[in-house]
Amino acid sequence: MNRRELDVSVESAALDVRDLRVAFVQYERGLRRRVVEAVRGMTLSAHPGEVVALVGASGAGKSLFGHAVLGMLPPNARATGEVRLGGRLLDEAARRRLAGRGLVLLPQGGSYLDPTARVGAQVRRAARLAGRRDPAAAAREALAERGLEAGVERLYPHELSGGMARRVVGAVAGVGDPAVVIADEPTPGLHPEAVAAALQGLRRTADGGAAVVLITHDLRGALGVSDRVVVCRAGSTVDEAAVADFAGDGAGLAHPYTRALWQALPGHGFRAPAEPGAAS
Ligand SMILES: Nc1ncnc2c1ncn2[C@@H]1O[C@H](COP(=O)(O)OP(=O)(O)OP(=O)(O)O)[C@@H](O)[C@H]1O
């Protein structure tokens, strides 16, 4: 099922997540059962054509959000809340079936590419999974659209530069014409031009009609390509702000934590906000 089959219209959000919660069941010394709530109320929606940034500190629950939406949590995790795709309420199993097709996750750490397979095979596989009738042609086209010539198909991931790898990832993500792309921290470890290229790749994916959720620590980088910013802290989404509100001394930002994140950026002359529980 791809974007057309999901029947995503501009009126309904492609992705609509309400009050998502994720708890882990843990056993202490094999006996005492303990439930730890890692995500405690995350709400986010993204419309076709939009890039919505999900920003927050390390451990805030951003990656869990992505995994929960895809229905890919570890077995000891329990998720609750409502996840709609194209207006339809779907359970975890239904979302897992859409993974790689209507719904794509680019996981944190760049492990999205299989190091043992050639680029061409990987993009063709994504095209096949997405139901493209001629996977080879679709793969060639997806790579060419991103400025990669046919020879790239024969390369292995370790033979790609950072920027090329990201474009290949973009091709893998975009070849099925997905309704929703969740990109988890797509930029660490890349040099600045490659970071910009990767973010622009996501922007183009959205301009092509997908709803993109950009998970990142990099508020400044996110502002360059996003339409809205959702801020999370300690497992909860605490604010949603328009990109235009991130200006000057942050007076346009209503939420104190969002304002503190903005003011903590280098050049703004303020200190980073303390994390809950952190020693000050
Ligand atoms: N399998 C698990 N079992 C127990 N707790 C977990 C598990 N996976 C994640 N957590 C906890 O959930 C919280 C959120 O983790 P998550 O990976 O979503 O953070 P994040 O916002 O993506 O951080 P980062 O920016 O560092 O990637 C963390 O406190 C983490 O310890």
Ligand code: NI
């Ligand atoms: Ni993460």
